[in-house]
Every structure is written in C-alpha cells, then in structure tokens.
Amino acid sequence: MKYLLLLLVVMGLVFLSGVRKGRAGTGSAPSPGEDARPRGQAAGAGAAMMVSCAECGTHLPESEAFPGRGGHFCSAEHRQRHEARQSHG
Secondary structure (H helix, E strand, C coil): CHHHHHHHHHHHHHHHHHHHHHHHCCCCCCCCCCCCCCCCCCCCCCCCCEEEECCCCCEEEHHHCEEECCEEECCHHHHHHHHHHHHHC
16 A cells, blocks of 8 residues: 555656646746747747738748739639639629
C-alpha cells in the first residue's frame, strides 16, 4: 500500500512539472515592451503575408497566390472564373 501511495505522489509531481513547462510558452498577450515572437526567431524569418482567395476563401501565402482583378486567388482557374463572373454582371 505504501508503494502505491509513493507511486501516486511521484506521478503527481511529474504531471505538475509537465503542466508548468507547458504553460511557460503559452502566456497571455505580451506586455508593451515584450516581443511576441518566440525566442531565437528573427523578425520576418519565415513570416509570410497570408491572403484569402476571392473565389473560395482559401487562405494561402501571398507569394503563392495568383493576383488578378478583384483580389488574390488560389489557382488560375478560380481567377478566370471570378473575372468572367465580374465582367458579365
């Protein structure tokens, strides 16, 4: 019985230490002088401007989008479909 109690205490300590480690990186909004980026990540490193397709609403990086009249598109087909519909009505 004492081994079961000891095992429960050890498991509880391991659980609590895991919870504390998990919460360390998920704080609330950064204070005014604090940087919101994770440590070691430079400004603009891997950051891409996201846009949504004007036809279907899919989000994609701006560098992969097809620009056209009426916005950005996820494919040439969606750009053509949207522009055809805009020119007819």
